[in-house]
Amino acid sequence: MLDSFKGGLPALAGVGYKPQHFNDILANAAPVGWLEIHAENYMGAGGRPLAQLRHLAERFPISVHGVGMSIGGEADLDLDHLARLKTLCDWLNPASFSEHLAWSTHDGAFLNDLLPLPYTPATLARVVDHIDHVQQVLGRRMLLENPSTYVAFTETSMGEVEFLTEIARRTGCGLLLDVNNVYVSATNQNYDPLGYIHAFPLHLVGEIHLGGHDEDRDSAGRRLLIDSHGAEVVDPVWELYAATLAQGGAKPTLIEWDNDVPEWQVLTAEAARAAALLVPA
């Protein structure tokens, strides 16, 4: 195991790590206080990705964020994938591990998207079983992230906040609150994003995500926001973030920018904006 940072993530601004920023980060990372990686990109046997990660882990707390566990899937978890994740976490000893309330694999095919599930007592029981399994294998508590959704399901019988709160109660997991996802889903599903934040169990939140989205229209001409992780955070999301901090206090906050990745200075400008809200002048 690497001699990495112990304890959880600090309540500072972090960014998603992209290899093209490696030298910038080592030269001057401020105000970035921690980094997040996608677990699936570091499951190789060796080479540059793991060597870079070893360097970074000596200097920064690292959050491992999985995108492929398919925790909301109908099938059992993929044990090979879980074993690779455990190898990574045992070696890296990250400050945090998180995954999504979503599914991405069906019948052995990995679709590489965070797909939505209906919220019912039956799907709740399945997600709880999967999280119990992950936490037991990893030997650590995980955070579960609220999704961006574009469709709803007629069979849904529970609200998303109620669903997430109950999962956390039954499994002991924490939650990752993606404020952009709240804004995207609330717009797409026609509910009040601030009401969602007010109802959210913020004491269980171990990390916040902020990111950009695209805007489109659905077949009926209604606004349809699409989580893109490819642009700046928009003002209404910053406002929602400020309201979240006012209600729940400072939390480790990630700027997520995975597509059309900008220069390091653009990312740090976004991180600085989050940092200013985390520690009001």
Place this chain on the structure above:
Amino acid sequence: MTQTSFAKALLDPEEAIPLGVVGPDGQPDAKRLDVYRNNVAASLTRALEVGFPVVRKLVGDEFFGAMAVIFLRAHPPRNRQLALYGGDFPEFLANFSPVAHLGYLPDVARLEQALRDSYHAADSTGAPLDTLTSLTEAQLLQARIGLAPSLRVLRSDWPIYAIWAANTRGGPAPVMHGEELVILRPEFDPEPHLLSPGGAAFLTALQADKPLIEALAATGEGFDLSHILGLLLQGHAIVRITS
């Protein structure tokens, strides 16, 4: 809605919207499902573009994009490490009739796939030179030469190294002939090298843990032992010698 029907609708644009998948008014809405369809196709296409840049350059961006969608619907990833996605791609290219006239394309894809595999392979340290030079000739012939886990061997009836080099670093125009290659990764960056005839058979025998004398027996006329040993040493690719 079952995940079977949802997954099927994502991989097949002709499929109807699964029952019970709706917009905020409780009515089905095709454009909403299309967000997921687009995400799947675009992200997996992107993974193939990253993995096979020379194939893409050879067929053009637009053609590659259309071909990628046909491939990914029939061969979605089975592993969640997208950096390794496309194991079936060379075989698909060999059987995809619109590229049948580009006979070299499957082997170029195999070269790109081997470069990627090598990039993510386990680290190793080259054995010091004196472990080789301290042996007598008789000892050396009986020795087993352990190769780096990042080393890859390729053989093709096509000049794939020349094609790859011409499309990545502006090498000379390829001349029609078969090639044998080794990919070496001295530190982090895999690099293909041309081998003299018999080089691939020689390295394959060493990878199978055969003693040097048996690996030599697998070669023939034109094989150049000192050239290949020089390449392996420079590439830190000999990790142990067991006499």
